[in-house]
Amino acid sequence: MDEKVDSFLKVHEVFYPSAETMEKAWIRDYDKAYAESIKDIPGFWERAAHELEWFSTWSQVLKWNYPWAEWFVGATCNITHNCLDRHLKTWRKNKVALIWVGEDDSERIFSYAELYRKVCRCANALKALGIRKGDRVAIYLPKIPEQTVAMLACARIGAIHTVVYSGFSAPALASRIEDSQPRAIITADVGYDRGKVVPLKPVVDEAVAHSPCIEKVVVVRRQKPGITLSSPKEIDWDDWLKEQKALCAPEVMNAEDPLYFLYTSGTTGKPKAVQHVHGGYMVGTYLTTKLVFDLKDEDVYFCVADPGWVTGHSYIVYGPLLNGATILMVEGKPDYPTPGRWWDLIERYGVTIFYTTPTAIRLLMKYGEEWPVKYDLSSLRILGSVGEPINPEAWLWFHRATGGKLPIMDTWWQTETGAILITPLPCTKLKPGSAARPFLGIEADVVDREGKPLPPNTGGFAVIKTPWPSMMRTIYKDPDRYKVYWNTIPGCYTAGDVCRKDEDGYFFFMGRADDVIKVAGNRIGTAEVESALVSHPAVAEAAVIGKPHKTAGEAIKAFIILKQGFKETPEFIDQIKDHVKHELGKIAVPHEVEIVPSLPKTRSGKIMRRVLKAKELGQNPGDISTLED
Numbered sequence: 001m002d003e004k005v006d007s008f009l010k011v012h013e014v015f016y017p018s019a020e021t022m023e024k025a026w027i028r029d030y031d032k033a034y035a036e037s038i039k040d041i042p043g044f045w046e047r048a049a050h051e052l053e054w055f056s057t058w059s060q061v062l063k064w065n066y067p068w069a070e071w072f073v074g075a076t077c078n079i080t081h082n083c084l085d086r087h088l089k090t091w092r093k094n095k096v097a098l099i100w101v102g103e104d105d106s107e108r109i110f111s112y113a114e115l116y117r118k119v120c121r122c123a124n125a126l127k128a129l130g131i132r133k134g135d136r137v138a139i140y141l142p143k144i145p146e147q148t149v150a151m152l153a154c155a156r157i158g159a160i161h162t163v164v165y166s167g168f169s170a171p172a173l174a175s176r177i178e179d180s181q182p183r184a185i186i187t188a189d190v191g192y193d194r195g196k197v198v199p200l201k202p203v204v205d206e207a208v209a210h211s212p213c214i215e216k217v218v219v220v221r222r223q224k225p226g227i228t229l230s231s232p233k234e235i236d237w238d239d240w241l242k243e244q245k246a247l248c249a250p251e252v253m254n255a256e257d258p259l260y261f262l263y264t265s266g267t268t269g270k271p272k273a274v275q276h277v278h279g280g281y282m283v284g285t286y287l288t289t290k291l292v293f294d295l296k297d298e299d300v301y302f303c304v305a306d307p308g309w310v311t312g313h314s315y316i317v318y319g320p321l322l323n324g325a326t327i328l329m330v331e332g333k334p335d336y337p338t339p340g341r342w343w344d345l346i347e348r349y350g351v352t353i354f355y356t357t358p359t360a361i362r363l364l365m366k367y368g369e370e371w372p373v374k375y376d377l378s379s380l381r382i383l384g385s386v387g388e389p390i391n392p393e394a395w396l397w398f399h400r401a402t403g404g405k406l407p408i409m410d411t412w413w414q415t416e417t418g419a420i421l422i423t424p425l426p427c428t429k430l431k432p433g434s435a436a437r438p439f440l441g442i443e444a445d446v447v448d449r450e451g452k453p454l455p456p457n458t459g460g461f462a463v464i465k466t467p468w469p470s471m472m473r474t475i476y477k478d479p480d481r482y483k484v485y486w487n488t489i490p491g492c493y494t495a496g497d498v499c500r501k502d503e504d505g506y507f508f509f510m511g512r513a514d515d516v517i518k519v520a521g522n523r524i525g526t527a528e529v530e531s532a533l534v535s536h537p538a539v540a541e542a543a544v545i546g547k548p549h550k551t552a553g554e555a556i557k558a559f560i561i562l563k564q565g566f567k568e569t570p571e572f573i574d575q576i577k578d579h580v581k582h583e584l585g586k587i588a589v590p591h592e593v594e595i596v597p598s599l600p601k602t603r604s605g606k607i608m609r610r611v612l613k614a615k616e617l618g619q620n621p622g623d624i625s626t627l628e629d
């Protein structure tokens with residue numbers, strides 16, 4: 001995309017936090033706190049790190065060998081010590097850590113002490129399989145407490161978890177397994193989706209058949225009677241944990257030791273394993289959860305994400321547990337069994353902080369304000385949004401539907417950044433559609449391709465100018481791909497987002513600058529979908545673009561060229577969609593597929609998606625001098 005993108009979005013309304021919100025907030029004066037934090041960035045993060053417990057301290061806060069960062073150099077810690085053990089020494093021991101509500105409304109509640117015991121049992125069970133520090137463990141689970149337990153148990157023994165979203169298909173799971181070479185996989189028999197049973201075990205069976213590295217498959221059996229476990233590799237989760245002791249000392253980790261890999265899509269067909277570490281990630285997720293959501297001990301915190309994605313890692317599991325929060329975790333969709341589902345849960349559990357997504361807000365908006373008004377939402381005090389730009393209309397609806405007084409934290413960040421980087425705080429002025437300004441200790445800007453700052457209201461690239469503790473450390477097995485983030489624009493980390501800043505320094509994100517499509521906030525690479533399409537025997541070539549979609553933000557449109565001898569039949573498009581579903585999973589299935597005789601290409605043969613998109617949207621395609629035909 002061209003660096004100069006003019007934006008015509010005008011904000012008419014601004015909102016100020018209420019006196020009550022201000023009075024209670026951890027941070028009451030953003031400008032002052034920000035100026036102070038930026039004067040000495042390592043010093044700022046060091047003060048935050050001192051709020052947590054370390055087994056031994058650091059010799060240096062930041063070692064910056066561009067583009068490689070080490071934070072809390074030489075320190076030792078274990079993130080689970082701060083998520084669990086630290087609270088067990090206080091009254092929080094019997095505080096509710098996790099309330100889980102299943103799609104069928106079943107409820108499971110864990111205190112901090114109970115969660116600790118479960119995690120220790122699971123950690124010991126992993127050890128009993130011979131899994132050690134540095135080994136990888138794949139987690140392919142629906143949103144159930146075992147997912148959280150498994151992640152923490154891996155971290156406890158220093159194994160690296162790699163969670164794969166349970167909507168991904170067998171080939172997508174297998175390719176992630178092949179890349180990270182886990183020794184075990186933890187899965188479940190089924191998930192549930194709008195009342196339908198979604199079998200997961202067959203997906204794992206298919207993936208494991210191609211994955212010789214997998215020595216054991218642990219299965220959480222949710223259905224009664226339990227499915228039969230047929231291979232000697234397979235173990236039932238309950239049997240696995242039953243004999244284990246509820247005490248397991250945390251492995252002493254170097255602050256820079258890897259905590260997890262999480263795969264995300266980029267511009268190539270191969271997903272990248274973003275690597276996060278114990279120390280810096282812990283400090284970043286701890287502080288952002290505390291300050292952005294103004295988290296206090298009395299809060300009931302509800303984040304709708306799935307730990308299959310980064311938001312669930314940072315803001316369901318690690319950030320809230322590091323703060324000793326009470327977390328509400330809910331399986332299922334916002335409109336099942338009724339569009340009042342989430343509003344009902346907010347009333348039922350007295351939720352005070354509600355972190356959701358623009359796609360979910362737009363979906364609920366379609367059902368109208370008559371749903372939220374049926375429920376008592378007076379417990380709510382802070383709202384959040386993440387994953388894609390929130391359009392002012394959806395922002396204003398969310399604000400109105402929850403009573404018209406609550407501040408919305410439109411949080412901008414990425415899998416790679418580990419934690420929120422650009423965001424309002426509960427004390428800042430809010431502009432619908434804007435993620436406001438950089439978080440404390442973060443230097444961000446909007447620049448052109450050369451890295452030159454742009455004047456207000458000029459579209460350019462969002463960049464981060466200095467390292468931060470929760471930044472990814474590398475792409476597993478592909479350091480060159482990591483370097484691209486810091487080499488594309490001189491001297492800066494490039495996020496891949498197009499953005500403008502207004503005269504107040506407020507960031508307005510306008511979408512991706514690269515070939516990444518955001519469908520319902522999920523990141524999908526055009527190249528991945530294209531390679532799934534061309535793996536169908538009838539497809540010769542394919543090109544994929546993102547098109548604006550009223551609810552999902554963007555939808556995928558695919559253009560395909562058929563191989564000679566293949567004819568379009570009435571069922572053909574459905575077959576193609578099924579094929580993509582099998583290759584990648586439901587989330588990557590194109591909304592529209594159009595058969596075309598040719599695709600716009602450069603003289604060197606690169607498909608010009610930009611031209612396809614402009615044509616599809618009836619826009620000017622810009623410079624087409626490199627177009628072959």
Ligand code: PRX
Pocket residue numbers: 264310311385386387388389390410411412413414415416435495496497509510511512518521522523
């Ligand atoms: O394009 C931005 C968009 O989501 C991308 C990161 O996607 P992912 O790594 O999947 O992480 C999603 C959850 C953090 C960004 O490059 N994005 C995320 N939050 C926002 C956003 N775009 C606009 N406004 C946001 N608040």
